[in-house]
Amino acid sequence: MKFAIALFASPHSPAARRALRFAEATLAGGHEIVRLFFYQDGVHSASANVVAAQDEPDVAAEWSRFVSANRLDGVVCIAAGLRRGVLDEGEAQRYRRPAANLAAGWELSGLGQLHEAAQQADRLVCFGGH
Amino acid sequence: MATLHLLSHSPFADDRLASCLPLLGADDALLLSGDAVYALHANTRQRQALEKLPETVALFALEEDVRARALEALPARVTLVDYPGFVELSCRYERVNSWL
């Protein structure tokens, strides 16, 4: 089955970890992930500047590795990202900000990408809240 | 055409569970995750509400969240699932409605 998975909550929320474990289980079960889409506070999980304490799981880093290792299509909503300070090189230059912080594996794009993914997917599964 | 409703907020601090229950169709299902599993706690109004759901409405809870919170004496009707089980449920039901 084809899944689109969307994350709406920040990397330190239980929902971010739950979404990651769910995404891993879909691939392990032989399903396909057509796209990961990070929206609202979910965009913080695509920041390369998140530093987890040594004895705590680093969910943002795990996401980046998961997306890269499985060559997934990982999209961060550009408007939600700009609003919360998650920028790639292009946006950092455009808005004259001192640094880009979008982690490897991710790209910034529009909400249309969420709809395109939903069109391809048999199931859209969203994670957020606690 | 049934829906799997996914909750993750504590039903003692938040109205999502209360809002969701009246919207459950006869063949819909509820999956409790995160703090939403506190709804399974014995001797609570929330647990009573879950037990009063029509028998056709299936009730699931994410096992890691139940175990982490040391919830015991669970209602007979609840089925605990792991992540592969969660994925299977999201295939079995035609859509997943997460109450973000």
Add this chain to the structure above:
Amino acid sequence: MARSMLVISRQAPWSGPSAREALDIVLAGGAFELPLGLLFLDDGVFQLAAAQQPAQLEQKDLTANLQALPLFGVESLYAARRSLAERGLDEQALPLSVEVLDDIGLSALINRYDHVITI
């Protein structure tokens, strides 16, 4: 056939970007002429209150965007009767043309769509 999506907006209009970001999902889909529905539930029905003044809070007027939804091809607008009644809103006095549904109607509505996002 295009897959349909129902967005359920549960957030009050001026409590942060949530209501705006729920609406943005709908507007983005409308631009692609996708079959979309928008349901106002719980505190989301406060988005439908008349004569709000977001300028008082230095906010953009979300309600003006709601009025424009039909122009974006989004005509399937719904509100929960229970949520309106609980919050003292008169369903006859709403500034936007929405179909008001009871619990059974809402359950059937959710089950009509391919995808659902509840924010």
